[in-house]
Amino acid sequence: MFDCGEGTQIQMINYKIRRSRVNHIFISHLHGDHYFGLIGLINSFALLGRVQPLHVYGHAALKELIDFQFRLSDTQLPFQLVFHSFEKAGIVLEAKTYTVEIFPTRHRISCYGFIVREKKNLRRINIEETKKREIPFTAFAKLQAGEDYVELNGTIIRNNVLTVENDKPKTYVFCADTIFDEQLAPVIKDADILYHETTYPHTHLQKAAERFHSTTKQAAVIAKLSNAKKLLIGHFSAKYDELGIFEQETREVFPNTELALEGVTYLI
């Protein structure tokens, strides 16, 4: 989970997201709209008797904040809370099928964005061919890794006969809150989906800069410069009920843009 605003628990219930599926929570920075839901969520995990460990990633001060709150309420968590503090850019989570990498954005306080990279996909076994040639299952791991197959009589069967190329590994980038910063482009390049904030329409260019936020067109320029395939925009200023202007302005520069709306699933 990336960031945990006030309404997170309610929306998890509304959209039937199982709590047990949340094992890693990343908090980009300590502005309230990005973490005010965290303590409540951790507390609910405790009340519901969670036993599996929970990993929380964020600024070192967040650990103090969590400890302080639970100390005051004399709460003992029935599960292990493992805290990972942000120190420098790089990989902070290496899971079996993906990694999560952090990078600093330019905001009013220390803030990090996240890159989720699928690990390089292995080659896919061509079941028809392996069946036909009676290749044993025990040889599959090596085939997936790209090796040729050697039969008992010494005949070599080329790997590309027995396997096919898999889809390219996917990348998702979450840019958190940030002022327009061209230097981000090489860091986040080639995302399949790039989430970038557009707090203001482009007419509020000045205000956006003063508050270390971005406008529609600025997000679109970053998407273009970084060669993103698709741009998701969000973090709209609460003054706007009508989001059409955000979508329209961003699409003028980067057509493959969508509004990040609550409850919608975006396929990467």
Ligand SMILES: [Zn+2]
């Ligand atoms: Zn912020």
Ligand SMILES: [Zn+2]
């Ligand atoms: Zn914010």
